[in-house]
Amino acid sequence: MIQTVNLTKEFNGFKAVDNLNLQVEKGDIYGFLGPNGAGKTTTIMMILGLIPPTSGKIFLLGEELRPNNVAIKRRVGVVSENQYLYKEMTAEEYLTFFGELYEVPNVQKRIEELLEAVGLWGDRNKKLGAYSKGMQQKLAFARALLHDPELLILDEPVANLDPTSIKQIRDLIEEENRKGRTVFVSSHILSEVERLCKKVAIINRGRLLAEDTMDNIKRRLTDTVRLEIELSQNAESLSSELSTLPFVKGSTVDGNKLEVHLQTDRDYRLDLSRFLYEKGFLVLAMKTKEMSLEEAFITITQQNISLLAREEGKA
Amino acid sequence: MRAVRVMQTLFKRDFLYSLYSFGYYVALFASFIVSSFILKNFLDSIGEEDILVSAYPLNYPLYITLIIISLYLVIISGVSISREREQGTLEVLFYGPVTPGSFLWGKYLKDLCLGMVALGFTAVYFYFVSLLTNLGFTLGLVKALIMSIFLLSCVVSFGLFVSSFTGRIRSSVLALVAILGAFLAIQLGYNALLGFEKESLSVPMLYVRQTMSYVFRGISWVSPFAYLNRGLDSVVLESPLLYVANIGYAVVYSLVFMFLSVYVMGKKGVKA
Ligand SMILES: Nc1ncnc2c1ncn2[C@@H]1O[C@H](COP(=O)(O)OP(=O)(O)OP(=O)(O)O)[C@@H](O)[C@H]1O
Ligand SMILES: [Mg+2]
Numbered sequence: 001m002i003q004t005v006n007l008t009k010e011f012n013g014f015k016a017v018d019n020l021n022l023q024v025e026k027g028d029i030y031g032f033l034g035p036n037g038a039g040k041t042t043t044i045m046m047i048l049g050l051i052p053p054t055s056g057k058i059f060l061l062g063e064e065l066r067p068n069n070v071a072i073k074r075r076v077g078v079v080s081e082n083q084y085l086y087k088e089m090t091a092e093e094y095l096t097f098f099g100e101l102y103e104v105p106n107v108q109k110r111i112e113e114l115l116e117a118v119g120l121w122g123d124r125n126k127k128l129g130a131y132s133k134g135m136q137q138k139l140a141f142a143r144a145l146l147h148d149p150e151l152l153i154l155d156e157p158v159a160n161l162d163p164t165s166i167k168q169i170r171d172l173i174e175e176e177n178r179k180g181r182t183v184f185v186s187s188h189i190l191s192e193v194e195r196l197c198k199k200v201a202i203i204n205r206g207r208l209l210a211e212d213t214m215d216n217i218k219r220r221l222t223d224t225v226r227l228e229i230e231l232s233q234n235a236e237s238l239s240s241e242l243s244t245l246p247f248v249k250g251s252t253v254d255g256n257k258l259e260v261h262l263q264t265d266r267d268y269r270l271d272l273s274r275f276l277y278e279k280g281f282l283v284l285a286m287k288t289k290e291m292s293l294e295e296a297f298i299t300i301t302q303q304n305i306s307l308l309a310r311e312e313g314k315a
Numbered sequence: 316m317r318a319v320r321v322m323q324t325l326f327k328r329d330f331l332y333s334l335y336s337f338g339y340y341v342a343l344f345a346s347f348i349v350s351s352f353i354l355k356n357f358l359d360s361i362g363e364e365d366i367l368v369s370a371y372p373l374n375y376p377l378y379i380t381l382i383i384i385s386l387y388l389v390i391i392s393g394v395s396i397s398r399e400r401e402q403g404t405l406e407v408l409f410y411g412p413v414t415p416g417s418f419l420w421g422k423y424l425k426d427l428c429l430g431m432v433a434l435g436f437t438a439v440y441f442y443f444v445s446l447l448t449n450l451g452f453t454l455g456l457v458k459a460l461i462m463s464i465f466l467l468s469c470v471v472s473f474g475l476f477v478s479s480f481t482g483r484i485r486s487s488v489l490a491l492v493a494i495l496g497a498f499l500a501i502q503l504g505y506n507a508l509l510g511f512e513k514e515s516l517s518v519p520m521l522y523v524r525q526t527m528s529y530v531f532r533g534i535s536w537v538s539p540f541a542y543l544n545r546g547l548d549s550v551v552l553e554s555p556l557l558y559v560a561n562i563g564y565a566v567v568y569s570l571v572f573m574f575l576s577v578y579v580m581g582k583k584g585v586k587a
Contacts, residue, residue, distance in 0.1 A: 050409055050585055067581065068414040070317070078410040084403030088332060100324045101411055103317070147411075 001026050001151050001182045002047060007056035009042050009206075016042045018206035020056070024184055024199075029177050031197035031214075032186040039206040040186040041081055044155050047184075048078060061151065074102060077149035079157050083136040087129030091120055091139055094128060095146060102147035114142040117172060119165075133160040141169060145176065152176065154185040170196060226289040227269070229258040232282040245275060259289075318417045325413065325421030330428055339387070343433055346383035347440050350376035358448060372450045373441055374459055378547055380440075381463055384433045385470045385543060389491060392426045392474030396580065397487040397587075405585045415580040419479070423471055423573060430467035434460055458558065459550045465565035466546045469539035472572035479579040482587035498538045505531045542568060 002024040009017040017039040024030045034040050045051045047058055049065055058065040061072050086094060092111060099107035115121040118138040123131070131139065137160050144152060157173075158166045173196060177183050187193045193200060194214065201211040210217050235253050242251045242260065247268045250261040262268045273283050333339065353376050396419075399405035408418065438460055445452035477494065481487040508516075508524045516524065535541040542565055549557040 048410055050406060052584075068416075070321075070412045070414060073410065074412050076410070078407075080406070080410070082403055084407050086404060097324065097328050098411070101321060101408075101413065103320065 001028070001061060002030075002184060003059040004043070004047070005057040005059075007043065007046060007058060008054045009039075009046060009051070010054045015206050017046070017053075020203065020206070020208050022201055022208070022211065024182065026182055027177070027180065028199050029173065029183045029185065029197045031193040031200035032184060032203070033188065033193060033200055034186075034203040035188060037205075038203045040203065041155055042206075043203075044080075044153060044184075044186060047153065048076070049073070074147065075149055076151045076153060077144035077147065079137070079140045079144045079152075079154045081155045081159070083133075083140045085128040085131070085136055085139065087127065089128055090125050091115065091128065091131075091142075092124045094139065095143060098143050099146055104147050107146075110146060111142075114145055118142050119168060134162060134165055137161060138165065138169070141172065150181060152181055152183045152185075154183065156187055157185060158187070225262045225264055225268075227260045227262060227272070228285075228287045228289055229260065229272075229276075229283060230285040231256045231258060231276065232284060235281065238276075238279065238281070241279065245272075247271065317412065318414065321412050321414075322417040322421045322424070325408075325418060326424045326428075329421065329425040333391075333425060333429055334432070339429065339433075342383060342387035343436055346380040346437075349383060350380045350440075351444075353379055354444060354448070373444065373453070373456050374547065374551060376444075377437070377441065377456065377459055377463075378543075380437050381466065381543060381547070382540075384430060384437070385467060385540065387433075388426055388430050388467060389470050389474040389495070389539070390488065391429070392422065392471045393477045393491045394484045394487045395422045395426070395475065396478035397481040398484050400481075400585060400587045401483045403587075409585045415577045419475055419573060419577050419580060422475055423468075423569075426471040426474070427464075427468055430471065431464060434463055434467070455550055455553075459547055462546045462550055462558070462562065465562050465569075466539070466543045468569045469542045469565050469572075472569040472576070473539040476572045476576045476579070479576040480583065482583075495538075495540070498534050498540070501527065501530055501534060536568075539568070 002022060004020050004022045007017055007020040007022075008015065020039075020043060022032075022043075032040055032043070042051070046053050047060060047065070049067055049069070052067075061075055063069070063072060065072075086097075089097070092115075095111045095114070096107060098104075099111065104110055112121065115124055118141055120135060120138055120142065123135065128136065128139070137157065141157065144154075152173075154173075158169055161169060173183055173185070183196075185193065185196065197214060199211075199213050200217060202209045202217070234256050235258050236255075238258065239251060239253050242248050247263045248260055249263060252259045260272065262272070269286065273286070276283055354373075357372065357375070396405070399408075405418075441456060442452055444450065474491070477490050478487050481490055505524075505527045508520070508527060511520075513521070535545075542561070546561045546565065549561045
């Protein structure tokens with residue numbers, strides 16, 4: 001649905017987007033992650049044809065992007081960072097106007113449906129100048145869905161919303177995705193993306209650091225697997241013996257609870273249980289401690305860029 | 316044509332909301348007051364001398380009304396793109412099926428229609444004036460009103476052209492003031508130099524005068540207000556050929572400037 005090839009954007013010599021290669025497949029909910037100033041909005045603006053790339057190519061819905069290719073834009077719905085509504089209009093007038101622009105059939109019914117879905121039906125006759133930021137964002141959402149687009153491009157869609165509204169929008173995104181819409185969503189609120197997205201790209205300073213499924217990203221970005229193990233008896237004596245194992249990078253013991261950090265080059269769980277068994281311990285429970293995307297994100301974007309460079313070197 | 320439909324939609328929204336705007340009626344009202352004032356002076360002078368000195372007594376007040384309407388329109392069209400750039404609303408339109416072409420022609424139509432509505436009010440105003448003063452609502456006045464539509468078209472396309480370059484309301488207004496001010500200054504300067512005898516000017520001044528005359532001629536094809544002057548003159552000169560030619564010039568001027576505006580807007584983009 002979206003493909004960028006060596007996409008680059010320079011502002012007076014400053015590379016806001018640097019050789020970006022993204023691949024969004026049909027049906028994805030694709031998370032586009034990065035800290036403030038990473039180049040997310042710039043990338044999205046280029047994908048929408050609103051700012052010209054310095055170099056590189058963009059394919060949108062299977063066609064190479066050309067300026068003013070209106071036929072393609074009619075198949076895309078967009079919610080941007082800022083809402084830029086017409087303050088003198090009411091929600092209903094606003095959507096009617098866009099419905100006419102996009103030639104939406106049965107537009108009044110569709111408007112009612114969408115305003116209900118985002119919870120603004122009661123405020124449909126209020127002037128948009130009097131809308132709160134969150135309400136504006138929800139209205140922009142309704143506008144983006146109005147013409148039944150195949151692809152939704154969302155730039156920080158939940159940034160101004162309260163928790164209830166976030167859930168509302170998240171449910172809506174998921175529902176729209178189930179109906180077959182592809183969703184491309186940029187964010188720095190990671191917990192939201194984590195719950196939504198199957199695939200994510202992480203960028204920093206315009207460069208792609210990783211593009212993979214959520215699970216793979218987490219795996220790639222931790223150089224240790226953390227196992228929590230519950231044993232049949234007190235394990236205080238085990239600590240020093242564990243450190244002799246080549247794949248164990250560290251361990252802590254607390255009564256019969258054991259936390260072991262393992263190398264990630266392969267699955268060592270079997271080796272570990274065998275070792276414990278040989279030492280006379282029985283494993284009652286073993287659990288992999290998940291690294292949240294939040295942690296992975298911080299790992300990548302701040303502390304461990306060197307780690308990623310190493311990863312890229314290997315790849 | 317889907318692009319035409321897009322243009323119509325943009326036009327409709329814009330036009331309706333502009334008709335509600337306060338400034339529009341202020342400009343109209345101001346223009347009527349000024350021309351009433353001029354008319355009164357004119358009638359007073361007839362009273363004193365007991366003769367009618369002009370075959371087109373209402374044309375001068377019409378000219379003044381037109382100038383005021385034009386100034387209003389050139390500012391309105393001059394900020395129309397930059398305002399939407401500044402407010403960001405332009406960007407949202409371009410997520411969808413809007414292109415520089417459909418956007419600009421929509422704006423053009425809107426501003427021209429605003430101008431035509433103003434001309435309609437002006438016609439009604441002059442009709443009442445003619446009833447009250449016995450100055451005839453002549454065919455010449457009708458011809459001048461029709462010509463005015465084309466002249467306002469020049470004004471609007473010029474304003475849009477300036478707006479296509481600018482990203483903010485402030486810079487549009489400054490650009491308009493600077494450009495129109497420069498036009499006016501050159502025209503005044505040239506007229507002043509023409510007032511001297513050729514023999515009384517030094518060689519460098521003659522050279523300046525010659526250069527000014529070229530610049531002046533250039534401006535008379537670029538400035539929409541020059542078209543306004545020529546167009547209304549052609550009515551008074553009673554030459555059908557000149558009348559039609561001036562309409563033709565105005566149409567060509569509008570098309571050229573609209574074409575340039577679309578081009579510049581495409582290059583400059585939707586952001587401030
Ligand atoms: N028009 C511009 N001129 C110069 N620099 C720009 C321009 N637009 C963006 N930038 C720079 O490009 C970089 C990327 O900006 P961008 O808005 O794409 O970041 P972002 O990832 O969307 O950030 P955020 O999460 O804050 O929205 C920033 O350093 C920004 O200063
Ligand atoms: Mg951004």
